[in-house]
Amino acid sequence: MNISSTAKHTLKGAGALAMCLALIILITGCSSADKKAEESLFAMDTYMTFTAYGKNADDALKDAKEIITSCENLWSVTKADSEISRLNAAGELPLSKDTRDILAAALYAREYTGGCFDISVYPLVEAWGFTNGNYRVPDETEISELLKRVGEGKLSIEGDKAILARGSRLDLGGIAKGFVGDMVIKRFKDSGISSALISLGGNIHALGSKPDGSKWKIAIQSPYDQSYLGVLSVSDKCVITSGIYERNFTAPDGTLYGHIISPFDGRPVSNDLCSVTVVCDEGRLGDALSTALFVMGGSKAVEFWKVHEGFELILLCTDGTLYVTQGVYGSFEPRNNTAVTNVCEIKR
Amino acid sequence: MLTAAATALILQYRAGSSGEIEITLGGETIYKGPGTSAETKYIDIEGAAGAVRVRIDVEGAAVESSDCPNRECVKMGYLKSKYLPIVCLPNRLVIRYTDADEDVDAVSK
Numbered sequence: 001m002n003i004s005s006t007a008k009h010t011l012k013g014a015g016a017l018a019m020c021l022a023l024i025i026l027i028t029g030c031s032s033a034d035k036k037a038e039e040s041l042f043a044m045d046t047y048m049t050f051t052a053y054g055k056n057a058d059d060a061l062k063d064a065k066e067i068i069t070s071c072e073n074l075w076s077v078t079k080a081d082s083e084i085s086r087l088n089a090a091g092e093l094p095l096s097k098d099t100r101d102i103l104a105a106a107l108y109a110r111e112y113t114g115g116c117f118d119i120s121v122y123p124l125v126e127a128w129g130f131t132n133g134n135y136r137v138p139d140e141t142e143i144s145e146l147l148k149r150v151g152e153g154k155l156s157i158e159g160d161k162a163i164l165a166r167g168s169r170l171d172l173g174g175i176a177k178g179f180v181g182d183m184v185i186k187r188f189k190d191s192g193i194s195s196a197l198i199s200l201g202g203n204i205h206a207l208g209s210k211p212d213g214s215k216w217k218i219a220i221q222s223p224y225d226q227s228y229l230g231v232l233s234v235s236d237k238c239v240i241t242s243g244i245y246e247r248n249f250t251a252p253d254g255t256l257y258g259h260i261i262s263p264f265d266g267r268p269v270s271n272d273l274c275s276v277t278v279v280c281d282e283g284r285l286g287d288a289l290s291t292a293l294f295v296m297g298g299s300k301a302v303e304f305w306k307v308h309e310g311f312e313l314i315l316l317c318t319d320g321t322l323y324v325t326q327g328v329y330g331s332f333e334p335r336n337n338t339a340v341t342n343v344c345e346i347k348r
Numbered sequence: 349m350l351t352a353a354a355t356a357l358i359l360q361y362r363a364g365s366s367g368e369i370e371i372t373l374g375g376e377t378i379y380k381g382p383g384t385s386a387e388t389k390y391i392d393i394e395g396a397a398g399a400v401r402v403r404i405d406v407e408g409a410a411v412e413s414s415d416c417p418n419r420e421c422v423k424m425g426y427l428k429s430k431y432l433p434i435v436c437l438p439n440r441l442v443i444r445y446t447d448a449d450e451d452v453d454a455v456s457k
Binding site for chain 2: 040042045046047133197199202203204206210216217218219220221226228231232239240241243246277
């Protein structure tokens with residue numbers, strides 16, 4: 001077949017143009033499956049960021065913001081008309097399904113952790129000043145009185161109604177971000193999103209893997225500065241860290257008090273742990289566990305892991321030992337860090 | 349020639365962090381520019397919880413002072429990572445890098 005020189009030039013030009021268009025698509029990743037959407041939000045007393053991939057990503061992120069704002073309006077103790085505030089004031093209240101669900105999750109977490117996670121600890125959190133920044137050290141008499149309002153049986157759910165024991169009050173701060181993160185991930189999945197990463201004040205929920213199929217790389221912050229203890233490679237996991245470094249105060253006598261209050265003695269936890277990271281499938285569990293394990297202390301936290309399935313741990317102790325459970329040891333890359341003196345794998 | 353131009357475009361796109369920062373107040377961008385400065389410069393911001401002064405010098409960007417109750421933003425020191433923005437919650441202020449040259453996707457804290 002004879003092709004004129006003009007036609008040959010045209011074909012060559014078209015081929016080059018096609019190649020450049022392909023390169024542009026490679027650069028920009030314009031396929032709808034990889035379409036990236038990002039959002040950020042101030043809510044639940046923290047800063048949140050969202051990244052999702054897929055043709056419905058923009059709408060999915062709008063939905064995520066609506067879910068979080070709606071839940072904040074239901075659960076925030078700083079909003080006088082939230083369901084939790086009204087329950088705290090009235091002692092009993094019929095509740096919406098979302099609030100009943102999170103209270104049920106909190107009750108389950110309390111039982112699961114032997115009382116180490118307990119949302120009824122709120123009066124003590126308030127007494128120490130962690131709700132409004134007016135930090136103080138309550139005396140033993142005040143702590144003893146407030147402890148009577150904390151613990152088993154202080155919250156019950158009958159039908160659609162929650163009932164509090166006299167003087168008891170609740171705060172969902174230890175589980176709300178994990179719970180709402182689960183709701184957001186479910187909405188993403190329902191929207192056909194299979195790759196997303198959200199950070200709710202440092203609580204990480206990773207949906208699927210990155211668009212290129214590689215795992216998400218999640219750094220664990222050191223409790224002492226902005227360096228990293230290490231980097232975890234995950235897909236379809238939550239990575240939730242607790243430490244005392246972000247919310248604490250120093251009393252006049254020089255004692256540093258962190259914001260995690262023990263439901264047993266009413267005092268800020270002070271033990272051999274300085275950072276607890278939980279890796280699990282559901283944020284509600286991870287959020288509650290990251291607090292509960294801190295209350296337990298290092299050796300009890302390890303014992304707890306050995307007899308329970310469904311989560312992995314990275315624990316930094318005050319002596320510099322970094323314990324990593326066997327389920328994540330192979331996917332955790334420690335970084336050179338002055339806070340860590342040695343890294344140990346824990347096996348069942 | 350077209351292929352060479354496209355290649356150059358790819359290389360530029362894949363380049364490391366530019367060090368550019370963005371400061372937002374209540375979601376609105378109030379500064380976007382270099383995250384370091386040979387001469388120390390200050391950005392004074394009036395937020396919902398009071399005045400905030402941001403300093404940009406040879407070491408980077410930091411909140412020098414804030415009228416907010418807890419001053420967590422001041423305690424953070426210099427901005428170090430795209431995934432650890434400096435945040436002043438009462439003022440809805442965020443200081444962050446606009447791109448990243450890091451091998452991580454998020455920070456758990």
